[in-house]
Ligand SMILES: Nc1ncnc2c1ncn2[C@@H]1O[C@H](COP(=O)(O)OP(=O)(O)OP(=O)(O)O)[C@@H](O)[C@H]1O
């Protein structure tokens with residue numbers, strides 16, 4: 351298959367995205383804690399590697415490698431199944447190893463790893479989990495400008511970028527520093543309270559350049575390790 355798109359591999363969702371994310375896009379996944387942002391991003395990399403022979407790199411800035419791999423294996427995505435087609439970079443480990451270095455510019459170190467891996471593995475999808483952590487580490491002086499140039503740099507990598515962002519619950523603000531405008535796509539995840547005891551996960555595509563997509567919210571479910579969406583039923 352190659353229709354110029356990267357599938358999300360969320361059953362039922364790609365149909366509402368004209369088949370997936372246009373290759374080469376910079377897409378934000380924004381949502382509050384526990385809404386499956388990491389799982390969704392990993393799901394894209396894992397299945398693209400497995401089904402489409404597409405190479406990917408996952409930069410984990412929050413979660414350690416072992417914790418990430420065991421969580422994903424619990425969801426039926428065992429790294430062994432895709433071999434070297436999926437690289438995991440544990441940025442926390444790199445930081446700990448370089449802690450004693452005199453001058454540390456974590457953004458430059460991030461870029462160096464991303465570039466070297468691109469040369470060595472020729473990945474086509476890059477996941478950054480998460481942007482706020484990279485921003486904190488990089489102590490941006492002028493966040494708007496610094497972020498703009500970082501996105502420019504990402505575009506020059508010539509890969510599809512999935513960038514995870516945090517967002518407070520009940521917010522429609524997808525970017526503090528304009529990343530919502532400079533990205534090509536935004537996927538929003540949230541929790542929706544149904545009644546006193548029932549809370550469901552929701553997902554919607556806020557924007558996706560070059561794509562005739564639905565802007566509706568769908569219910570996000572995990573069924574036997576497989577992510578899928580269903581239409582929201584009225585309360
Ligand atoms: N094996 C599993 N089957 C179904 N659901 C699971 C499984 N393992 C974890 N989960 C659910 O996934 C949630 C975490 O998903 P994930 O880490 O992708 O969310 P996140 O949005 O990245 O969270 P954070 O903001 O903390 O990074 C857990 O809180 C749990 O509800």
Ligand SMILES: [Mg+2]
Pocket residue numbers: 387388389479
């Ligand atoms: Mg996460």
